[in-house]
Amino acid sequence: MPSQRFVNTVSRSVLGLAGITAMSVFAFPGAPLADGGNAAHYNLYGMPGIVDMPSAEAPADAELMATVSGFGDTTRTTLAFQITPRLTGSFRYASIQQFPTAASVGSRQIYYDRSFDLQYQVLTEGRIRPAVALGLRDMIGTALYGGEYVVATKTLAPGLKVSGGIGWGRLGSYQPFGETGSRPTTVLGKGGVPTYDRWFRGDVAGFGGVTYAPNDRLSFKLEYSSDDYVDEQTIGRFDKKSPWNYGIDYRFRNGTQLSLYHLYGSEVGAQISLVTNPRTAGIPGGIETAPLPVAPRAPGADRDLGWTQDTQRVSQAKSSFAELAAGEGLVVEAVKLEARRATVRLVNPRYGAPAQAIGRTARAMSRALPASVEEFEIIPVVDGMPMSSVILRRSDLERHEHDAADVMLAKASIRDAFGRAPRPDAGLYPKFTWSLAPYLELSVFDPDNPVRADSGLRATGKFEIAPNVILSGSITKKATGNLDETPRRDSSGLPRVRTDYGLYALEGDPSIEFLQAAFYGRPATNVYSRFTLGYLEEMYAGASAEVLWKPVQSRLALGAELNYILRRDFDQLFGVQDMVTIDPNTGAKLEIPNVNGHVSAYYDFGNGFHGQLDVGRYLAGDYGATVSLDREFANGWRVGAYATVTNASAEAFGEGSFDKGLRFSVPLTTFLGTPSREVSQIEIQSLSRDGGARLNVRGRLYNKVREYHEPEAAKSWGRFWR
Amino acid sequence: MIRKQIARLFGTMAALALLAGCGNGNNDAGQILRALPKALFTKDPPPSKVTPEVIAQALQRTQGPVVLIELEKREGVQFLMLEIQRNGPYQSFGSSSRQVINFRNGMATSTRGLGGDLMSTEEDALLRLVRHRQSGTATYVQRFLTPEDVTQTFTYTCEVLPGENASVSLAGLKTTGFTMAANCEGDGARFTDLFVVSTGGYILNARQWLGLELGYVSSMTIRG
Numbered sequence: 001m002p003s004q005r006f007v008n009t010v011s012r013s014v015l016g017l018a019g020i021t022a023m024s025v026f027a028f029p030g031a032p033l034a035d036g037g038n039a040a041h042y043n044l045y046g047m048p049g050i051v052d053m054p055s056a057e058a059p060a061d062a063e064l065m066a067t068v069s070g071f072g073d074t075t076r077t078t079l080a081f082q083i084t085p086r087l088t089g090s091f092r093y094a095s096i097q098q099f100p101t102a103a104s105v106g107s108r109q110i111y112y113d114r115s116f117d118l119q120y121q122v123l124t125e126g127r128i129r130p131a132v133a134l135g136l137r138d139m140i141g142t143a144l145y146g147g148e149y150v151v152a153t154k155t156l157a158p159g160l161k162v163s164g165g166i167g168w169g170r171l172g173s174y175q176p177f178g179e180t181g182s183r184p185t186t187v188l189g190k191g192g193v194p195t196y197d198r199w200f201r202g203d204v205a206g207f208g209g210v211t212y213a214p215n216d217r218l219s220f221k222l223e224y225s226s227d228d229y230v231d232e233q234t235i236g237r238f239d240k241k242s243p244w245n246y247g248i249d250y251r252f253r254n255g256t257q258l259s260l261y262h263l264y265g266s267e268v269g270a271q272i273s274l275v276t277n278p279r280t281a282g283i284p285g286g287i288e289t290a291p292l293p294v295a296p297r298a299p300g301a302d303r304d305l306g307w308t309q310d311t312q313r314v315s316q317a318k319s320s321f322a323e324l325a326a327g328e329g330l331v332v333e334a335v336k337l338e339a340r341r342a343t344v345r346l347v348n349p350r351y352g353a354p355a356q357a358i359g360r361t362a363r364a365m366s367r368a369l370p371a372s373v374e375e376f377e378i379i380p381v382v383d384g385m386p387m388s389s390v391i392l393r394r395s396d397l398e399r400h401e402h403d404a405a406d407v408m409l410a411k412a413s414i415r416d417a418f419g420r421a422p423r424p425d426a427g428l429y430p431k432f433t434w435s436l437a438p439y440l441e442l443s444v445f446d447p448d449n450p451v452r453a454d455s456g457l458r459a460t461g462k463f464e465i466a467p468n469v470i471l472s473g474s475i476t477k478k479a480t481g482n483l484d485e486t487p488r489r490d491s492s493g494l495p496r497v498r499t500d501y502g503l504y505a506l507e508g509d510p511s512i513e514f515l516q517a518a519f520y521g522r523p524a525t526n527v528y529s530r531f532t533l534g535y536l537e538e539m540y541a542g543a544s545a546e547v548l549w550k551p552v553q554s555r556l557a558l559g560a561e562l563n564y565i566l567r568r569d570f571d572q573l574f575g576v577q578d579m580v581t582i583d584p585n586t587g588a589k590l591e592i593p594n595v596n597g598h599v600s601a602y603y604d605f606g607n608g609f610h611g612q613l614d615v616g617r618y619l620a621g622d623y624g625a626t627v628s629l630d631r632e633f634a635n636g637w638r639v640g641a642y643a644t645v646t647n648a649s650a651e652a653f654g655e656g657s658f659d660k661g662l663r664f665s666v667p668l669t670t671f672l673g674t675p676s677r678e679v680s681q682i683e684i685q686s687l688s689r690d691g692g693a694r695l696n697v698r699g700r701l702y703n704k705v706r707e708y709h710e711p712e713a714a715k716s717w718g719r720f721w722r
Numbered sequence: 723m724i725r726k727q728i729a730r731l732f733g734t735m736a737a738l739a740l741l742a743g744c745g746n747g748n749n750d751a752g753q754i755l756r757a758l759p760k761a762l763f764t765k766d767p768p769p770s771k772v773t774p775e776v777i778a779q780a781l782q783r784t785q786g787p788v789v790l791i792e793l794e795k796r797e798g799v800q801f802l803m804l805e806i807q808r809n810g811p812y813q814s815f816g817s818s819s820r821q822v823i824n825f826r827n828g829m830a831t832s833t834r835g836l837g838g839d840l841m842s843t844e845e846d847a848l849l850r851l852v853r854h855r856q857s858g859t860a861t862y863v864q865r866f867l868t869p870e871d872v873t874q875t876f877t878y879t880c881e882v883l884p885g886e887n888a889s890v891s892l893a894g895l896k897t898t899g900f901t902m903a904a905n906c907e908g909d910g911a912r913f914t915d916l917f918v919v920s921t922g923g924y925i926l927n928a929r930q931w932l933g934l935e936l937g938y939v940s941s942m943t944i945r946g
Contacts, residue, residue: 284866285867289834435745722839
């Protein structure tokens with residue numbers, strides 16, 4: 001079965017082993033118990049349900065659930081997300097031991113399978129009406145667990161819930177009472193395609209169950225299963241004796257569910273479900289120290305302009321302001337001080353919420369700048385690019401310090417900063433930063449090993465010659481690990497732009513992950529640019545140019561990227577190699593084109609969802625489009641999915657038919673309780689194949705740019721006065 | 723064999739953790755890692771109480787206003803805060819560990835740095851009744867940030883009732899004044915705030931509910 005590449009990459013700054021370890025300790029900081037006995041229960045599939053069967057419950061909106069369950073020879077690991085208040089989605093990796101098929105691995109004949117489920121609550125529960133949900137289980141690909149259902153759940157008394165439903169596929173396999181057409185068994189394409197030809201077809205059977213929660217912590221469960229476990233019984237050694245399952249749940253205060261089951265008359269099972277929620281996890285408002293209070297001016301003090309002639313008072317005001325800002329973790333690169341206004345060039349290395357950086361800067365300005373300065377213009381700068389100009393009136397700050405933060409948002413004016421930022425003070429550049437830290441690289445859900453990892457040391461360096469001219473790179477040296485063991489060398493009908501990754505893992509030690517020069521710019525109003533040259537990523541060197549159009553008030557952005565690439569040597573040092581790749585199995589020679597690129601559209605729907613469309617030419621020379629949809633949270637959490645369809649045929653693409661995956665952004669602030677700009681990016685890709693692959697160049701513009709623009713800054717504007 | 727592998731893994735991890743990253747840039751993740759052993763293996767000290775000696779010292783150190791705070795929900799921890807800024811009718815009091823509570827005529831209107839901070843209030847109507855020692859009904863609004871960084875607004879209706887002259891003591895200190903009670907209800911919460919008001923209409927002493935996270939917070943003016 002297909003492998004999953006699980007990559008922990010780097011975003012706003014480097015998050016190495018320290019981050020991973022800390023995450024594993026703190027991960028799932030817990031969502032407080034919502035309504036005790038009425039909270040949704042999770043089943044062996046990590047979805048709302050009873051024991052093995054689904055229920056129509058919907059967990060709290062935005063809840064993230066991670067479940068590991070096991071019984072007999074089966075282990076299932078599921079990550080589920082409440083995408084909207086009614087829609088639940090989940091990704092699962094399962095293994096069955098002693099399950100001899102052509103795809104099984106090792107002496108224990110382990111069969112690995114991944115699956116994807118969706119459940120939609122069609123009707124919410126009313127006083128008399130039960131909740132009703134429609135579900136598709138394992139709806140893509142080979143569909144080992146394929147089944148569809150309609151289920152109803154009703155709370156009869158506090159803590160007592162009854163569910164009943166009808167199922168198709170696996171859920172219609174035990175004592176069906178009817179059928180709706182015939183259910184095909186052939187796999188569409190090369191797998192990885194929605195199994196729409198099977199949905200709600202074939203045998204139909206009934207299932208149901210009861211959960212009873214006498215208090216917030218305990219639940220007792222009883223169910224009648226319509227899954228006959230046909231494959232497990234015929235191929236594996238599962239021995240089903242009864243359709244009845246029963247179990248007991250214990251729920252901890254942080255929402256973690258522990259369950260013990262007796263299953264199918266012959267097996268004992270156990271399960272742990274960890275729960276968190278980007279909306280409720282962490283300390284509300286954080287525990288960082290208080291900001292400086294605004295210092296109001298004495299009445300009439302603003303008439304004194306004597307200081308403008310006094311260079312000593314001017315430089316004193318500037319330096320005391322920069323010092324106050326530095327105390328807040330902010331870097332003031334320049335201040336242009338005029339009689340009635342001041343313009344600040346600001347770099348924010350600390351605050352994830354832009355409004356908090358702006359607010360704390362404004363407070364410091366009120367304390368340090370001469371009283372006649374009424375207009376504050378704050379220009380956050382990222383990689384030398386002025387991102388926006390936030391103009392605040394000092395008298396508004398004085399008047400509304402103790403009011404709701406949105407009052408200041410209404411009073412603030414946020415404009416394009418093209419040509420408005422003062423040049424940085426002399427002596428700030430060039431600037432060199434470095435770090436030496438452990439790293440951990442994971443590859444999970446591989447066909448022959450569910451978890452493989454490399455760990456070692458990573459040295460990172462960044463030399464900012466000028467604010468917008470940045471040389472950077474990183475080198476890793478492996479200490480221990482098994483990423484390079486038995487690298488898969490699958491056949492591919494396309495130039496091997498990604499399927500040779502095993503060779504890079506095998507030979508690249510030590511390896512130069514990247515080594516590049518990047519030039520950022522603001523060529524015009526609303527326009528941002530990037531040009532990157534060097535060893536851009538582990539497999540490709542070359543040049544990459546990007547422009548982005550993004551008005552400061554707009555939720556829409558348009559971009560274009562053009563790349564010229566050379567294939568790096570497998571040892572990931574300084575050499576590059578021929579662009580012609582040779583298939584290890586067929587010997588077919590195919591050439592990687594030098595040129596690829598995309599045009600992109602980005603749109604923030606404004607309701608917590610964000611969409612992106614990229615159209616262009618991919619690494620292997622295939623043409624197509626990538627559609628991405630993310631659920632975004634004001635605090636920086638993101639949960640999203642993407643799919644790429646190109647003109648490469650399913651046959652040429654191979655296993656999985658087309659590229660798709662899930663991605664998560666997890667800000668460290670949630671775990672720290674204090675401001676941080678570190679975000680862990682986790683990507684689960686269906687499979688590293690050659691179709692629909694993009695260059696992994698660093699420093700793409702969109703997320704940098706939009707952060708300080710009004711639609712994005714407004715989301716967490718409540719932090720302006722924090 | 724397995725034990726050897728585990729030992730090797732732990733050895734590597736420990737060696738790597740020791741390094742925990744070094745450099746001259748930001749390393750927030752390293753910060754967590756270094757803080758872990760302390761967080762896991764040290765016990766919190768018992769919550770501090772303010773003694774008359776501490777108060778005397780504080781009054782000597784500063785000429786400005788001083789207020790004593792007690793957080794009931796945080797094991798009754800007590801600390802002193804000194805006035806650090808005035809802005810119109812608002813006084814900002816700061817603690818030695820850089821936390822701030824803002825007061826308007828002695829009524830707490832916001833907190834900063836306590837965790838689960840009260841961000842702002844609409845207190846005009848409630849404050850007017852309390853200061854003028856009048857009974858009546860007032861609308862009162864509290865705003866908080868959620869862990870998602872979204873502002874959450876709670877609106878309450880408060881029934882304000884005058885009490886009588888009373889003396890209240892906190893940390894061995896007594897204040898005498900006119901007591902006022904506000905029974906507030908709305909948006910899923912119900913609480914009673916108590917105020918001791920001077921003849922000049924300044925709240926000398928209060929026990930106010932500042933939200934689910936902070937609970938009841940008592941304040942006593944030591945020097946106004």
